[in-house]
């Protein structure tokens with residue numbers, strides 16, 4: 001097994017398609033035979049609900065429990081708290097307890113490293129770990145950026161020209177400089193694209209032409225009510241509308257992620273050979 005790749009799916013703006021991307025990229029990767037763990041790092045528990053857990057707040061074990069055990073130096077048993085989804089992905093769920101936990105983190109020694117240390121124990125079992133971040137740049141998101149190898153930024157096209165993206169890039173750069181030098185930005189994933197409107201087409205074309213320093217994935221996720229329906233059903237778009245345009249787009253994204261990783265692995269190997 002190649003090394004496990006940890007991707008933080010993040011954007012401090014809410015409702016941009018982070019959770020939908022975590023579910024569908026996760027299941028997309030699992031469909032190619034990869035072992036995938038999804039980590040819900042948002043106290044709203046949207047990822048947890050999207051994978052079929054109706055009442056996350058009643059779960060006895062969540063990401064907050066696991067991270068607290070790491071802080072308390074407790075041993076974490078194999079498979080502890082992990083939910084196995086029928087579509088072949090595993091989930092560490094989240095719920096409202098993460099809110100209080102995040103506030104308490106402020107007083108913890110090495111508080112930025114708690115998620116990284118938690119995932120370190122699980123990495124050996126997976127090819128990919130995807131972290132669905134909360135819509136903020138708080139301590140949990142910093143933990144995700146410290147734990148990750150790379151960052152994917154789902155975004156609607158119109159948001160990319162705003163100050164929000166600048167603030168996100170600043171946080172990522174700071175974490176990279178101060179704590180996690182290996183952190184890479186995989187790129188921006190355009191979500192909820194309505195290609196019927198000229199406005200969307202114009203913004204996207206100009207982004208693709210000018211955004212050399214920030215990669216934009218070739219795959220674009222179209223707007224579709226079918227995508228919005230999936231979270232209510234606790235299924236991925238592949239199970240809900242497998243031949244539709246959103247499933248097709250997430251399949252393309254999955255392939256792009258795997259191709260990029262392959263290229264990255266080849267580059268690292270040839271750099272090692274030169275050294």
Ligand SMILES: Nc1ncnc2c1ncn2[C@@H]1O[C@H](COP(=O)(O)OP(=O)(O)OP(=O)(O)O)[C@@H](O)[C@H]1O
Nearest residue numbers: 014015016017018019020135192222223224227228
């Ligand atoms: N391609 C799409 N087309 C139409 N609706 C979508 C699409 N992707 C996601 N949605 C819907 O948009 C809403 C926000 O999506 P999602 O929950 O994935 O965003 P998020 O960034 O994770 O939100 P939050 O910041 O609240 O965690 C949801 O109701 C979801 O079902």
